[in-house]
Amino acid sequence: MTLTALPATPGPATIGPFTLPNRVILAPMAGVTDRPFRQLCRRLGAGWVVGEMVTADPSLWHTRKSQLRMDHRGEPDPRVVQIAGGDAEMLAQAARLNAELGAQIIDINMGCPAKKVCNKAAGSALLRDEALVADILDAVVSAVDIPVTLKIRTGWCAESNNALRIARLAESxxxxxxxxxxxxxxQRYTGQAEYDTIAEIKSRLSIPVIANGDITSPEKAAEVLAYTGADAVMVGRGAQGNPWIFQQISHYLHYGEKMALPTLTERQQVLLGHVEALHEFYGTTMGVRIARKHVGWYINDDLRFTQPQQRTLKQQFNALASPETQFDWINDVMAPGAAMRLLAKGSYAA
Incomplete structure (x- = not known):
């Protein structure tokens, strides 16, 4: 079949010297968007990816967690580093140091709803103090000669939707x-995302605006882009267990039809490669542990299984304690017809 492109839509955004190759971005997610996952999403169509947030306090960068979050070796341009904190001077210093370490774009986190982040007057807690927001933005932009971007929410609570004021501060x-x-x-991640605020901000600003929240399918991405006029969509939880979503969205935006779902063999190859990359990046002990949550998301996204079956399969995989048994299990569960035999056995023995 010959595909026909849809009528022309706004082209990908340009941010500093970088032009997005498409209109789909991987959102930064702590504990999720590590280097193996970022590289996988780029290969599967993400226009660009944002790393896990890094604390702005350089005295904490010696920890293993921070060292791994700051590892961008082998990643294609642009390398986007997100920093989080509540002190303008410290954030400016963190931006400078990350630029020296190879960051090509600095993203400031004012959107994280996690209690441990907000309790330190960082993340989305900053939205309550517009004067501090202005100080931080001015300090970080002045500190580096690479592009600086910003991630926010619509406000602190329903009664304080101040995203438009924050957006104007950002542009200025x-x-x-x-x-x-x-x-x-x-709201954290409860209820449904609203897009009226995003649409209003897009209509008032000249800088690129990226819509985030509940982007879980190609159709939803197209609807949100059309409704808000945003330059791109940012996919977070919708990519967990489904890194193919980026190429699916790009295909749909260009051609107006859904591309075929990945075959069982394609899913097997991606899953094996992802788990192998996790073992290599984190080492055997941590790699085995971290693979469990990612494989759990892949299982949740596997349409072959009911929810009770998904629970059984995740219990089997979570009991495995070595890379070898994890690879064996993946090969078995992805073999045609074999998954039902695994479910019938209950437990798993390679």
Missing amino acids: AGIQALAIHGRHRQ
């Missing part, structure tokens, strides 16, 4: 792109 400070999650902080 020289922020070169703004990502907006369509929820306020108190």
